[in-house]
Amino acid sequence: MPTVTMVVNGQPVSQDVEARTLLVDLLRNDLSLTGTHVGCDTSQCGACVVHVNGDAVKACTMFAFEAEGAEVATIEGQAAADGTLSNIQQAFQDHHGLQCGFCTPGMIMSASALLKDNPKPSEDEIRAYLEGNICRCTGYHNIVKAIMAASGQDITAVAAE
């Protein structure tokens, strides 16, 4: 059984995995990082988005061994150690960017990857970037508002319908 060594949320991790083990299963089952959700297991919903070496990745699309030597970040690493929410998490709370919350970890990890590369995305750019993240509850408008607010932009013009 191969051993995968990586850094997860700043902590070194070394874990024996089967060759078929997916990154999302390593995170959830072996490391108990259950904030990364599994909504479809077929690369469609985006509930499982994490960062691998700074890029947003659907963790159900990647074998764990492929993350050998990588820096992995999950939703558990977003808030500060004292529990203070990240800028994006706080914006989701302030602007009602979630209802049931199932999609939220993936949305926040995707949003933070977007803002790293594009600190002031337009509404259209946000909507296009989130194409791979499905939300069954919110209708997306408040998610878009939250991401625009987190990037310091005016949200009054964000489409309401």
Ligand code: FES
């Ligand atoms: S569980 Fe990975 S995309 Fe849906």
Ligand code: FES
């Ligand atoms: S808040 Fe329920 S799926 Fe997005």
